[in-house]
Amino acid sequence: MRWPGGGIRPVAEPIFKRMALIGIGLIGSSLARRAREFGDLAGEVVANARSAATLDRVVELGIADRVELDPALAVEGADLVILCAPVGTYADLAAKIAPNLAPGVIVTDVGSTKVSVIRDVGPVLPAHTHFVPAHPLAGTEFSGPDAGFSTLFEGRWTILTPPPGTDERAVARLRLFWERCGAQVAIMNAPHHDRVLAIVSHLPHLLAFTICGTADDLANETRDEVLQFAASGFRDFTRIAASDPVMWRDIFMNNREALLEMLARFTEDAQAMARAVRWGDADYVVDKINRCRSIRKSLIEIKQA
Helix, strand or coil: CECCCCCECCCCCCCEEEEEEECCCHHHHHHHHHHHHHCCCEEEEEEECCCHHHHHHHHHHCCCCEEECCHHHHCCCCCEEEECCCHHHHHHHHHHHHHHCCCCCEEEECCCCCHHHHHHHHHHCCCCCEECCEEECCCCCCCCCCCCCCCCCCCCEEEECCCCCCCHHHHHHHHHHHHHCCCEEEECCHHHHHHHHHHHHHHHHHHHHHHHHHHHCCCHHHHHHHHHCCCHHHHHHHHHHCCCHHHHHHHHHHCHHHHHHHHHHHHHHHHHHHHHHHCCCHHHHHHHHHHHHHHHHHHHHCCCC
16 A cells, blocks of 8 residues: 555554544545545544435445444444534534443544534543544535545644643544644644634635625626636635535634634734725835735745645
8 A cells, every 4th residue: 555655655553443433524534535545543434424315425435334323323332433523513412422432432523613622522521531622724615525535634734632631642542643644733722722723714714705705795797707807816715715604604603702803903904904005105015915925935835835
């Protein structure tokens, strides 16, 4: 078997015996494919979804060993459970699976907010489990089991936010899991994670949804021209704005304080730029553009562009 970068990948023992994926969209199906392709993540993959039609598609794709419509049945006997659904569903899912969680199981997630996840999931889990929230910073605008691919996490960051007192061995096992997925791993506390993600992910999505909504509200003739002559900048916004609406609704609602703080700071900066344009302050405009060019250059240098 070959590494994505070439060469033969050594075969390693799976880290977990049974991995239960509660949700099998882009992230869940990418993890399932990674596990099936390389064989070093989990010996068995169990997939759960809200609809039988989705699970039928998982069976057709052959990316799981077993499928279960009931999340409580999906987690039975698993030593790794990953919540891959929208974060707004976590409280209900945690309550459903808690009675069936095996002693020593690691429960984690892939949600984009972490304070809310710890709030909604942590208190529900039995004392004999290990709770290690996580957030892979990888994705596309597509969703569903067909959207996943095994190399999604290659070269990307995954952030772990274990609550105080979490078993260090559980954290180490989950770190190894994500490293075998090809990710770089960092550890943060949950509030800091949410503030960082508010500026690098949540605010850009909010702006993209807003800009595309503004374009859609224009008079029909102008709107048609916007679509016909869309430049790369607007096309980039439409790509972001094509993301799953339920997932992003839940992210905005569950990280509202950090998001609104960053939106307020952005609004002040946007007003400053507007004043510079209005009064012809070319030096201010050029300085702002050059600072942004520097950020882009830095992203390219660290291979995160």
